[in-house]
Amino acid sequence: AQSVTQLDSQVPVFEEAPVELRCNYSSSVSVYLFWYVQYPNQGLQLLLKYLSGSTLVKGINGFEAEFNKSQTSFHLRKPSVHISDTAEYFCAVSLIKAAGNKLTFGGGTRVLVKP
């Protein structure tokens, strides 16, 4: 079975500062990797995904993530955050081989951007 660990439950950061959210996964088979964002009282919105190819993935709103197979990590970064980036961020994996695979989520990281 696969699992996802998000190492920080909360990350406070000042506006215009960089932020990194850490994600590590465990799986005996290859996986697809995702980052989702959840704004208050809303559903999950896809930020970016890694399916194959280049290990540096760029997503929406200036976010990017790097897949590191040897360290089984998929950390999310943004060089300069805005107040509007205040939200909860979820890392998720799904198994490549099986059709219609469920997402396995990490516990989430709550980002609070301070002025």
Next chain:
Amino acid sequence: GAGVSQSPSNKVTEKGKDVELRCDPISGHTALYWYRQSLGQGLEFLIYFQGNSAPDKSGLPSDRFSAERTGGSVSTLTIQRTQQEDSAVYLCASTWDTKNIQYFGAGTRLSVL
């Protein structure tokens, strides 16, 4: 086009009552998923539909939970004899591709008193 629609957005019920939660996926999406988001357990998979069939029900927590999908479109999640531990946000997602990019609805917040 329209996204994934869930209704109601909020539901308050008394312990022991039955509830039905509805999900209307994006048109043309063949796969549909239900997840539950709770304070104690985080985001958990409940059930997956491909068309009207449910090949994976492994996440349903008890036999009080059931779901169906009709016409390859709308799905209903039913919780019988609700318990306080059923209080959570129930999220629905849909997708059309095998690379599993799922699109989520805003969820139904269920409160069991």
